[in-house]
Amino acid sequence: MDGVERLDFNGNYTSLILGHAPAPVVKAIQEAAAAGASFPGPTEHEIRLAEALVRRVPSLETLRFTNSGTEATLNAVRAARAFTGRNKVAKFEGAYHGTHDSVLVSVAPDPSAAGSRRRPKPVPASSGIPREIVKHVIVLPWNDAEACEKIIAKEAAHLAAVLVDPLLGIGGILPPVAGFLERLRAVTAQHGIVLVFDEVISFRVAAGGAQERYGVRPDLTTLGKIIGGGLPVGAFGGRADIMSAYDPRTGGARISHGGTFNANPLTMAAGLATLAELGPAAYARLDLLGERLRAGVTTLFRKRKLAAQVSGVGSLFCLHWTGKRLVDYRSSRPSDPAAPLRVFMGLLNDGVLLSQRGLGACSLAMTEAEIDRFITALDGVLERAVA
Ligand SMILES: Cc1ncc(COP(=O)(O)O)c(C=O)c1O
Known part of the structure; x- marks a missing residue:
């Protein structure tokens, strides 16, 4: 409706493991x-x-x-x-x-x-x-x-x-x-x-x-x-x-x-x-996509010296806006409560859909190129939001 084409890392709250309309x-x-x-x-x-x-x-x-x-x-x-x-x-x-x-x-x-x-x-x-x-x-x-x-x-x-x-x-x-x-x-x-x-x-x-x-x-x-x-x-x-x-x-x-x-x-x-569609090769591929995303985001946070982290397992990931060691609900609460929504909106404007609290999932419709696009979009959002 707004003319922006978006890459979907929300996947209807992680349910679309093959992407849309496979x-x-x-x-x-x-x-x-x-x-x-x-x-x-x-x-x-x-x-x-x-x-x-x-x-x-x-x-x-x-x-x-x-x-x-x-x-x-x-x-x-x-x-x-x-x-x-x-x-x-x-x-x-x-x-x-x-x-x-x-x-x-x-x-x-x-x-x-x-x-x-x-x-x-x-x-x-x-x-x-x-x-x-x-x-x-x-x-x-x-x-x-x-x-x-x-x-x-x-x-x-x-x-x-x-x-x-x-x-x-x-x-x-x-x-x-x-x-x-x-x-x-x-x-x-x-x-x-x-x-x-x-x-x-x-x-x-x-x-x-x-x-x-x-x-x-x-x-x-x-x-x-x-x-x-x-x-x-x-x-x-x-x-x-x-x-x-x-x-x-x-x-x-x-x-x-x-x-x-x-x-x-x-x-x-x-x-x-x-x-x-979900045989061993599919899970291995989903794991690789998730690992690539988490590694890219971690590098980004380090480069920008942010008190932020990305957690996850396999194709699932979540952005966290805190420097605390992530162990439980309380330690994962953002140090700036407005950060998750700000980043969600920034990504939305840049053509990437995540969930508002920062939870996302890679799907089998994605390749390394889509993962890299996510990281680039996040870099751009951080540039604007943090600078
Ligand atoms: C772990 C867990 N259990 C249950 C539910 C509820 O599922 P539904 O939204 O299909 O009612 C969810 C939804 O996100 C969930 O994440």
Whole structure:
């Protein structure tokens, strides 16, 4: 509309791993649409996408599809509550898991209202969330295994699930420090708490997601974004004994999971066509693009002597406007709160689309030339903004 052609590093918030309108995905959607847009029962596409996901992610003994990542995490939390008979849920400060009440807590809280770093207080991230629900959310400090173990052990009798985005995606792509996920796995197993990996974003870092990359097996996993090939999607699954609550064959399902458009055949076909493009060579290429971008941006920040950093894993990256060592939500907060928006707007004017908080993703539609264009555009923005 404004006549500027833009290079898209937002990728609909990391969901477009092949870029926009990739031919095999467009074809799959067209063929599925020609056969009927939706049906009140399973389709072949649904079964085939489920099989493809189960092959990639060994911890997914069984899975169910939803229309969004929000519904996926909602169901994972509900399944954990049903399985354990407990009500509380733990999540990390700075983590985003969608928009239902139990997770819309401490997403980007003001630290002055959020208690101490090692024992954060739950802060609602929206109005309209009942206080009783906020009280049922336990907030954990990312990458501090000792503090997490203490909090989890103390709350264990009431704790149904620990919800973990293994990369703290929306919180700034801050990878887990060595051993952190393993210690979460151990302490949750010890106390019979369901460990949920929310891989809605992190699934794109390997064929089997972050759980493959870091070698930790959760009890449940939630998925979304790339598995729908650009159409609305979510999925959740994992241990068969936990997921059996949804199974109508054993005297009626104990958890109701309706959804008029769940496992819509267009989405399923698009997801399957997308996964078909994502073999080992594709992941290697995405890693290289991400590494090139991070190396280029780091050189730029050094050249300009800025208190700024770029974090990331594989094709994912995030710009940070602080000189602090990046370990958790609090350390990644910008020293100048206006910097992320200023840079986002500068890049937007220069033909590069990122997310407002600085989170981005490389796609397979890109080459080294597009990565270099990003770095050049950022250099230009910094020249104007900083000089
Ligand atoms: C880790 C994570 N979980 C869940 C969600 C929610 O997914 P959706 O926007 O499809 O509801 C998101 C969205 O960004 C996410 O990043």
